[in-house]
Amino acid sequence: MKTTLISLISLFISCFILFFANGLINVLLPVRMGLDGVGTDTIGMVLSLYFIGLIFGAIYSKNLIKKSGHIRMFAGCVALSAVSILICSLHTDPILWGLMRVVLGFCNACAFTAMESWLSDSATEDNRGKLLSVYHGTALGGLFAGQFLMNAADPQESVLFVLAGIFLCMAVTPVVLSRHKGPQVDNVESMSIKRLIQISPLGMMVCFVSGVVYASMFNLLPIFAKSSAIVDFNLSLYMGFAIFGAFIMQFPVGYLSDKYDRRTVLLGMIGLSLVSAVVVTFSSGNGLSSLLILATLLTGGTLACLYPLGVSEILDKLKQSEMVAAMGTMILIQSIGGVIGPYTSSLLMKSLSANALFYFIIFIEVFLALFVVYRMGARKALPIADQESFVMQTANLAATPALDPRTEYIAPEPELSTQARTAQDLAELDPAAAVKMARAIAIDNPESGVEIASAIATVDGIDVLRFYEVMQEAAPFQMPEITQALVTTNPELAYLLVSKLAQWHPTQVVSVASQIAESLPELRCEMAKVAVEHAPESATQVAQYYAQVISDEQQALRPADREDDTSDEEALNIAAQIWDSAPEQAVEVAVAMADGLPEAAVDIASELATNFHEPDSPIIESSSQESESELAIELVQRFAEISPDTAAEVAGAVVDVVPEVASDMVEAISKGDEAKEGEWVDLIDDAPKKDS
Numbered sequence: 001m002k003t004t005l006i007s008l009i010s011l012f013i014s015c016f017i018l019f020f021a022n023g024l025i026n027v028l029l030p031v032r033m034g035l036d037g038v039g040t041d042t043i044g045m046v047l048s049l050y051f052i053g054l055i056f057g058a059i060y061s062k063n064l065i066k067k068s069g070h071i072r073m074f075a076g077c078v079a080l081s082a083v084s085i086l087i088c089s090l091h092t093d094p095i096l097w098g099l100m101r102v103v104l105g106f107c108n109a110c111a112f113t114a115m116e117s118w119l120s121d122s123a124t125e126d127n128r129g130k131l132l133s134v135y136h137g138t139a140l141g142g143l144f145a146g147q148f149l150m151n152a153a154d155p156q157e158s159v160l161f162v163l164a165g166i167f168l169c170m171a172v173t174p175v176v177l178s179r180h181k182g183p184q185v186d187n188v189e190s191m192s193i194k195r196l197i198q199i200s201p202l203g204m205m206v207c208f209v210s211g212v213v214y215a216s217m218f219n220l221l222p223i224f225a226k227s228s229a230i231v232d233f234n235l236s237l238y239m240g241f242a243i244f245g246a247f248i249m250q251f252p253v254g255y256l257s258d259k260y261d262r263r264t265v266l267l268g269m270i271g272l273s274l275v276s277a278v279v280v281t282f283s284s285g286n287g288l289s290s291l292l293i294l295a296t297l298l299t300g301g302t303l304a305c306l307y308p309l310g311v312s313e314i315l316d317k318l319k320q321s322e323m324v325a326a327m328g329t330m331i332l333i334q335s336i337g338g339v340i341g342p343y344t345s346s347l348l349m350k351s352l353s354a355n356a357l358f359y360f361i362i363f364i365e366v367f368l369a370l371f372v373v374y375r376m377g378a379r380k381a382l383p384i385a386d387q388e389s390f391v392m393q394t395a396n397l398a399a400t401p402a403l404d405p406r407t408e409y410i411a412p413e414p415e416l417s418t419q420a421r422t423a424q425d426l427a428e429l430d431p432a433a434a435v436k437m438a439r440a441i442a443i444d445n446p447e448s449g450v451e452i453a454s455a456i457a458t459v460d461g462i463d464v465l466r467f468y469e470v471m472q473e474a475a476p477f478q479m480p481e482i483t484q485a486l487v488t489t490n491p492e493l494a495y496l497l498v499s500k501l502a503q504w505h506p507t508q509v510v511s512v513a514s515q516i517a518e519s520l521p522e523l524r525c526e527m528a529k530v531a532v533e534h535a536p537e538s539a540t541q542v543a544q545y546y547a548q549v550i551s552d553e554q555q556a557l558r559p560a561d562r563e564d565d566t567s568d569e570e571a572l573n574i575a576a577q578i579w580d581s582a583p584e585q586a587v588e589v590a591v592a593m594a595d596g597l598p599e600a601a602v603d604i605a606s607e608l609a610t611n612f613h614e615p616d617s618p619i620i621e622s623s624s625q626e627s628e629s630e631l632a633i634e635l636v637q638r639f640a641e642i643s644p645d646t647a648a649e650v651a652g653a654v655v656d657v658v659p660e661v662a663s664d665m666v667e668a669i670s671k672g673d674e675a676k677e678g679e680w681v682d683l684i685d686d687a688p689k690k691d692s
Contacts (some may be wrong), residue, residue, distance in 0.1 A: 004122055005134065006206045010174035015115055015135065016142040017174075018078065021167035022108065023146020024160065025085055027096065027239055030151055030222040031155050035094045040223060044346020046098045047219040051211075051338035053102040055111025058331060064110060065117065074114040075172045077107040080337035082168035111129060120403055129391070129405035136392055140247045147236040147243070153686030170211035190328040200317040202375040206266065206310030207330050209368045211337020213361050214303045216345040218242065220357050221296075223346075224284070227354030234288045241293050241299035246512040249301025250308065257309060261381045262316070263372055266309050270369045273302035276357045277365070284355060299361070307334055308393050315388040315406055319560045323407045419448060420455040434459070435467055442474035449475040454485035464490050468497060472504055480512045487516050487523070495526045509534050514545060528574045532581040539582035543589040546574050547596025554597075568600040575604055579611070584622035586612070595642045602646060605639055606653040613658050629661040 005012075033043045062074045084100040084107070115135075123131050153159035184218040197204045221242060223237065230238050259267045276298035284588045311330055318326055342576035348356035388406050416424065419441060427434035436454050442449030453471050457464050464486060471482050483501045487494045494516060502509040513527035528546060532539045550567045557565060575593045579586035612619040612631055620628055632654050640647035655662045 004124075004127060004131070005272070008119065008122055008131075011115060011118055012134065012138050013174040013520040014074075014171045015138050017167055018108075018111060019139045020146040020149075021081075021085075021164050021171065023143040023243075024144075024149045024164050024167070025104070026143070026218070027150050027222050027235065028155055028160050028330075029088070029101075030220065031150070031226070031235070032092065033094070033097070034223055034226055035156050038092070038094060040220075040350040041343070041346045042094045043223060044220060044343040044349075046094055046101055048215070048339050048345075049098045049101040050105040050219075051215065051335050051690040053105025053107075054109045054338070055105075055332065055335045056102075057106040058113070058328070058335070060106075061110040061113035070114045070118055071175060072180075074111055075176055077114075078168055078172050079112040081107040082165040083110070085161055085168065086165040089158040089165075097291055105340060116403060123403055123615065128403050132403040132405070133392060135403070137247075140243060140568040144240050144243045144247075147239040150236050151233050171690045190332070191322060191325040193329055193333060194690055196314065196326055196329050196504075200314040202263070202372065202379075203314030203317070204333060205368065206306055206313060207334045208337045209305035209364055210303070210310055211334035211339075212341035213342075213364050214306065214341075215338035216341035216357065217300060217303055217361060218246075219342045220349065223349065224354045224357050228284045229287050235670070238288055238293065238296065241297045244297070245297035245301030246304035247301075248510070249298070250305055250390075250392045253302075253305040253309070254392060257390045258387065260384065262309065262387055262544075263376050263381060264315075266306075267369060267372050267376075269302050269305060269309070270365050270372070273299055274362055274365055274369075276302070277362050277376065281355045281358050283590075296509050299358070302545055303361070304479065304668070308390060310334075311393070311636075312388050312390050316382055318558075318561055320408050320558055327404070327407075352670075359610025365398055382559060382598045388558075401422075416455055417448075417451060420451045423452050424455040424459060427456045427462060431459070431461050435462070435470055438467075439474040441470060442478070445474040446478045448483045449478055450485050453482045454489055457486050457489045464493055464498060465500070467684055468500060472500075476504070481506050483512055484516055486518070488519065491520055491523060494520070494523050495530055498527065498530045499534070502530065506534060510538050510542065514542075517546075518549070522627045525577050529577040529581055532578050536582045536585070539578050539585040540588045540592050543575060543578050543592035544596060547571065547593045551596050568597065568603060571597050572603050572607055573599050575644050576607060576611070579608065579619065581619040586619045586622075587631070587638060590635065590636045592641060594639060598643045598646060601643050602653050605635060606657060608635060608655040609654045628658060632658050632661045 030043050030047060031048065038046075061073075064077075067073075068076065081104050084103040088097050088100050119131050119135060120128075149163060150160065152163060193204070218280060220418040221239060225231070225238050253265065253269055256268075262422075267305050276295045279295035280292060282301060283289055283295060310329075314326060314330060315323055345357050345360040348360050352359070391404055391406060423434050423437050423441075438449065438452045438456055441452050449471060454469070456462055457467065468482075468486060472479055476481065479501055483497055487497055497507060498513055498516070501512060510531045517524040517527040524546060528542055531542050550571050554565065554567050571593055575589055579589045582589070586608060590604050594604050597604075608619075609632060611617060612628060620631065636647070636654055638650045639650045643650075
C-alpha cells in the first residue's frame with residue numbers, strides 16, 4: 001500500500017490543489033454576487049447550473065479520455081476551469097456566470113473521472129478501499145482549506161478570482177510532470193432510472209433528496225451566513241466546520257449502519273438532522289456562536305451521509321453483476337437533485353428570509369422520514385449480516401465503481417513484455433518461427449517461457465497441443481504454470497492439456513486442476529474429472545475441496561444473487577463426475593460433498609442411488625457391498641451420521657429410487673428397536689418423493 005501511495009503522490013497533490021481552488025470558488029461566487037446586489041433567487045439559479053455541467057461531464061468524460069488520454073484531458077479541462085473563473089472576474093453578469101458555472105461543472109466532472117480511473121488502474125482488490133479513503137480525505141481536506149483563502153483579499157476585487165485561476169493551473173503541474181501512464185477506460189452501460197426505482201424506491205429517493213438538500217446547504221450557506229453577520233475569517237471558519245462535519249460524521253454513521261438495520265439508522269440520522277437544523281434557525285442572527293457552529297456541523301454532517309446511505313441501501317437489493325451499472329444512475333439522480341435544490345431553496349430565501357434555507361431542508365427531510373417509515377412497513381428488513389458495508393463518500397465526489405470495495409474486482413490485464421509482444425507478432429506472420437523462438441527463450445529463461453507461451457497461444461493458426469509438447473521439452477519444470485497460462489487462453493483444451501500434464505507430472509495434476517478451476521469456475525467439472533482420472537486415490541479429497549469452495553461461494557452470495565444460485569446443481573454435477581471416474585469411492589465422495597453442502601444432501605443421495613440402481617452399474621461392481629440393498633443402506637447410514645436432520649429426507653429419496661430396499665433399510669437402521677422402527681417407517685413414508 002505504501003508503495004502504491006508513493007507512486008500516486010503526484011495525483012494526490014493535484015487532487016488537493018484542485019479541491020483547494022474549488023473550496024475557494026464555492027464561497028467566493030455566492031459572496032461576490034451577494035455583495036454586488038444580485039438577487040438570492042438568481043444566485044441560486046447560477047449555483048444550480050454547476051450540476052448541469054456535472055451531469056454532461058459525467059456522460060462525455062470517458063469519450064474525451066479515449067480521444068485525448070488521461071493527462072491531456074485532465075490538463076485541458078482543469079485549464080478550462082481556470083479560464084472560466086478568470087472570465088467571471090471580468091464582469092458580474094449572472095448570465096455569464098451561469099454559463100461559466102456549467103463549464104466549471106463539466107470540467108470538474110471530467111477531471112474527477114480522470115483521477116478516479118487513474119486510481120482504479122493502480123488499485124488492487126486489497127487496497128482499493130484504502131485508496132478510496134485517501135482520495136476522499138484529500139479532496140475534503142482541499143475543500144476545507146480552500147475556504148480560508150477568502151481572507152487573502154477583498155472579494156469585491158479580482159484578486160481572489162486570479163488566485164483561484166492560479167491554483168487551478170497549479171493543479172495541472174504534478175500530473176503533467178508525472179511519468180505514470182493513464183489507464184484505458186471501458187464504457188459501462190448504466191441501468192435505467194425506472195429499473196433502479198423498481199429495485200429500491202427508498203435508496204433512489206435518498207439519493208435524490210441528498211442531492212437536493214446537500215447542494216442547497218453547501219451552495220447557499222454563505223448567503224445564510226451573511227444574514228447572520230458572519231463575514232471575513234468567521235465565514236471561512238463557519239464554512240470549514242460545515243465541511244468538517246461532512247467528513248467526521250460519516251465515521252459514526254457508517255459504524256451504526258453496519259451494526260443495525262440501515263433504515264433505522266437513516267431514520268435516526270434524519271431525526272438528528274431535523275433537531276440540529278431547528279437549532280440553527282433559532283441560534284442564527286447573532287453572529288458566530290458555538291451553538292450555531294455545532295448545529296451547522298451536525299446538519300452538514302448528516303446531510304453528507306444521506307448519499308452513501310442511499311447507495312448502500314440500493315446495493316443491498318442489487319445483484320453483483322448490476323452494481324457497476326447502477327452506480328452511474330445513482331450519481332445522475334443525485335445530480336438532478338443538485339440542479340433542483342439550490343434554485344428552489346433560493347426562491348424561498350428571497351420570499352421569506354435567509355432562515356428559509358433550513359426551513360426548506362427541514363421540510364424535505366420530514367418528507368423523507370415519512371417515506372422511510374412507509375418503506376419500512378412495505379418491505380421486510382434484510383438481516384444485518386446481509387447488508388452491504390457503508391463506504392465513505394461525499395455527494396459531490398461519488399466513488400467510482402472500480403474503487404468501491406463492494407463491487408466485483410476485475411484485475412487489469414498485465415502488459416506484455418517486449419519479448420512476448422515480439423513473439424506474438426512473429427506468430428501472426430510465421431507460427432513455426434514463433435514456436436522456435438518460444439522454445440529458445442524457455443530454454444534460456446524458463447520463467448519467461450510462461451508469458452511467451454500464453455502470448456503465442458492466443459494467435460490463430462498455432463497448434464496449441466503440439467506447442468505444449470514443445471514447451472515440455474524446453475521448460476519441463478515450468479509446465480504447471482505453462483498449463484494454467486494455456487488453459488486460460490484456450491479453455492476448450494483444458495481437459496486435453498491437463499491430461500497431458502498428468503502423464504509428465506502425475507503428482508501435480510490435482511493441484512494444477514484445482515488452481516485452474518479456481519480461476520475458471522466454468523471448468524470445475526472437467527478439472528474434477530481429469531484430476532480423479534489420473535489420481536483416483538484423491539477422489540475424496542477432490543470432493544471435499546469443491547464442496548468447501550462451493551460452500552464458501554454460497555455464504556458470500558449477496559441476497560439478490562441467491563435466487564439465481566445454481567451451486568447445488570453444480571455440486572451434483574461435480575460429484576457425478578468424480579464417482580464416475582472413481583466408482584469404488586462413490587459413497588465416500590457423496591458423503592464428502594454432502595458434509596460440505598448439507599442443503600444438497602438429498603439431491604446427491606438421490607443421484608447416487610439412481611446411478612447404482614442402473615443395470616450393470618460400475619458402482620455396484622466396484623463396491624465392497626454385495627447387493628444394491630446393502631449399498632443403499634450404507635449410503636443412508638453414512639448420511640445420517642453427518643446430517644441427522646436430513647436423514648429422513650435422504651432415506652425417502654433413496655427409497656423412492658430403490659423402493660425394494662425400504663423394509664431392509666428400516667430394519668437395519670432401527671436394529672431391533674420397535675419404537676425407532678416405527679419412527680423410521682413414518683419418516684420414510686412422510687419424506688418428500690421425487691416426481692414420477
